[in-house]
Amino acid sequence: GAGVSQTPSNKVTEKGKYVELRCDPISGHTALYWYRQSLGQGPEFLIYFQGTGAADDSGLPNDRFFAVRPEGSVSTLKIQRTERGDSAVYLCASSRQGSAYNEQFFGPGTRLTVL
Amino acid sequence: DQQVKQNSPSLSVQEGRISILNCDYTNSMFDYFLWYKKYPAEGPTFLISISSIKDKNEDGRFTVFLNKSAKHLSLHIVPSQPGDSAVYFCAASARTGNQFYFGTGTSLTVIP
Numbered sequence: 164g165a166g167v168s169q170t171p172s173n174k175v176t177e178k179g180k181y182v183e184l185r186c187d188p189i190s191g192h193t194a195l196y197w198y199r200q201s202l203g204q205g206p207e208f209l210i211y212f213q214g215t216g217a218a219d220d221s222g223l224p225n226d227r228f229f230a231v232r233p234e235g236s237v238s239t240l241k242i243q244r245t246e247r248g249d250s251a252v253y254l255c256a257s258s259r260q261g262s263a264y265n266e267q268f269f270g271p272g273t274r275l276t277v278l
Numbered sequence: 279d280q281q282v283k284q285n286s287p288s289l290s291v292q293e294g295r296i297s298i299l300n301c302d303y304t305n306s307m308f309d310y311f312l313w314y315k316k317y318p319a320e321g322p323t324f325l326i327s328i329s330s331i332k333d334k335n336e337d338g339r340f341t342v343f344l345n346k347s348a349k350h351l352s353l354h355i356v357p358s359q360p361g362d363s364a365v366y367f368c369a370a371s372a373r374t375g376n377q378f379y380f381g382t383g384t385s386l387t388v389i390p
Contacts, residue, residue: 167321196377205282205367205380206322219376254321264310264329264371267378269321 165189167270169255175276176245184240184273188257195238196267197230198254206254212238245277281305282370284381292389297355299384301368304349308370312378313342313353316365325366326353358388 168187176182188195193214198206208222212232220230227245232238242249252274256267283302291297299313309330314322328335328342328351335342341354355362365385369378 198380203287203382205284205369205382206378207380208377211376222377256321264373266312266324266327269314269323271319271321 167255167257167268169253169270169273171273172271173274173276175278177278178245178247180245180277182242182245182275184242184253184275186238186240186255186257186270188236188238188255189268190236192257192259192268193235194258194260194265194267195232196256196258197238197240198256200252200254200272202251209240242275245275247277250275250277279304280382281308282368282379282381284368284384286384287382288385288387290387290389291358293360294357297353297358297362297386297388299353299355299366299368299386301351301353301381302349303351303370303379305370305372305379306349307372307374308379309373310371311342311344311351312369312371313340314367314369314380316367316383322367355386358386360388360390362386363388 170185195212197209200206211219215235227243230240252272254272256269258265258267312327313325316322344351365383367383368381
């Protein structure tokens with residue numbers, strides 16, 4: 164399909180481990196966003212890429228979280244030394260441009276469980 | 279601090295009746311508002327939006343109303359259908375920013 168895809172759909176890991184979550188945005192979309200959705204909450208902004216660069220990473224909770232988008236398309240969210248509180252659904256979204264007025268198209272999310 | 283609030287976690291409505299979902303915001307810089315719909319195991323999908331220069335936007339069965347003085351918006355679904363059963367998120371953004379701020383969602387159940 165032509166939508167945003169995310170892999171894996173589910174990830175179970177142990178406390179202290181390292182995980183990588185992948186996002187394939189819609190082709191041609193220059194803006195890419197990562198959100199985290201905890202149980203009973205709405206999506207919470209983590210980071211925004213315009214092209215290859217992180218234009219706004221103000222939502223990353225701490226330095227254990229890092230994201231890259233080396234070629235301006237696929238992005239990887241990396242979490243080091245995972246903690247149980249990192250358990251959530253991680254959503255990726257893309258849009259044609261990086262304006263807050265542009266509709267964001269969301270992927271199905273990766274459900275991360277840290278045991 | 280939650281800048282966008284949806285105070286009703288759930289709502290049940292009979293098929294054919296009107297569904298009204300409410301959303302409040304605190305940041306006066308917000309000037310663009312959206313509603314997203316989410317089914318289980320899927321990402322949110324865009325439903326309808328409104329900019330602060332308007333007080334109403336309509337798309338088929340869906341109408342969004344914006345009351346800037348009260349910092350309140352609402353989504354009306356008329357007539358409600360069982361397929362509308364989902365979680366609805368309100369979101370807001372500001373011209374000066376890059377991100378959307380989401381509410382906690384309202385789970386709508388339309389009873390056949």
